[in-house]
Amino acid sequence: MAPALRREFLSYPSLNLLGMTVPVTTTLPTLSPSRAADFKTCPLLYRFRSIDRLPERPTPDQARGTLVHAVLEALFDTPAGERTPQRAADLVEPQWQRLLAEQADLATLFEGTPLTTEEFLATGRDLLGGYFAVEDPNRLEPAEREAYVQAEVEGKLVIRGYIDRLDVSPAGDLRVVDYKTGGAPREAFEARAMFQLKFYALVLWRTRGVVPRVLRLMYLKDQEVCDFSPDAEELERFERTLLALWQAIERATAARDFRPQPSRLCGWCAHQALCPSYGGTPPPFPEPAPPALPPDAGDEPAAGRDE
Numbered sequence: 001m002a003p004a005l006r007r008e009f010l011s012y013p014s015l016n017l018l019g020m021t022v023p024v025t026t027t028l029p030t031l032s033p034s035r036a037a038d039f040k041t042c043p044l045l046y047r048f049r050s051i052d053r054l055p056e057r058p059t060p061d062q063a064r065g066t067l068v069h070a071v072l073e074a075l076f077d078t079p080a081g082e083r084t085p086q087r088a089a090d091l092v093e094p095q096w097q098r099l100l101a102e103q104a105d106l107a108t109l110f111e112g113t114p115l116t117t118e119e120f121l122a123t124g125r126d127l128l129g130g131y132f133a134v135e136d137p138n139r140l141e142p143a144e145r146e147a148y149v150q151a152e153v154e155g156k157l158v159i160r161g162y163i164d165r166l167d168v169s170p171a172g173d174l175r176v177v178d179y180k181t182g183g184a185p186r187e188a189f190e191a192r193a194m195f196q197l198k199f200y201a202l203v204l205w206r207t208r209g210v211v212p213r214v215l216r217l218m219y220l221k222d223q224e225v226c227d228f229s230p231d232a233e234e235l236e237r238f239e240r241t242l243l244a245l246w247q248a249i250e251r252a253t254a255a256r257d258f259r260p261q262p263s264r265l266c267g268w269c270a271h272q273a274l275c276p277s278y279g280g281t282p283p284p285f286p287e288p289a290p291p292a293l294p295p296d297a298g299d300e301p302a303a304g305r306d307e
């Protein structure tokens, strides 16, 4: 779904309406699924990412996820019937070169790792093989890819994010598809992934008046598909949960009180050195507290997307 890397190229908020992308401005605070999930996972992690806005160097896993997402997006530019594993493999190198040209910090991606570019690209191709094991891309035409969506919640909050792929059946049923490329244990991130999909389902329901029929997680490494069908009642509950979460974020910001909440996800946290749970000291709280992150900035770091 950025991923930090792939989202950075889309720097202006927009709204996808009936297939047209139009810019949108808002004075309301905005929340992405990744940032909401950060707060749920660990309030201090939310602070580090959304308030202190500490930089996070991309990891090979994140970059591989970005690359595979880019290839899968480009694959559907190829006519149906020609979307073969070989075609996907052939897209890897040019897409990687494009990402390298656009994202300066990828140049040092392999520093301190035993990985070579060739090995890295080969593992990307392996994941694409996993994609073909679970789906034949010649049998569908996505309605949208990398679709920016946003919706207002009770006039208090704008929720927004990017959907990897949106499929629409001839009957108008929506299927939200999210590719997962990470190598981390799935169970550690599954709740977070489902939270993200419900988030998108809520946005689509509120903007298009249709509850998506299917929310699909596609695990390329495990070659598994996980489908979930939400209903309106569940999305209403989820909406209330999101508002409560936002209120908790506002309270924490007012009190300058974001506590660490250690969990197995700490293993993927880039900020352990500053975390009191690991003997660190957070930097002074930025004053005044910065406004909500602009859309796209650091929208989906690795923990939210692929792991």
Ligand code: SF4
Residues within 6 Å of the ligand: 042, 044, 045, 260, 261, 262, 263, 265, 266, 269, 270, 271, 272, 275, 276, 277, 278
């Ligand atoms: S190391 Fe763990 S507890 Fe500390 S900020 Fe990161 S996620 Fe939170």
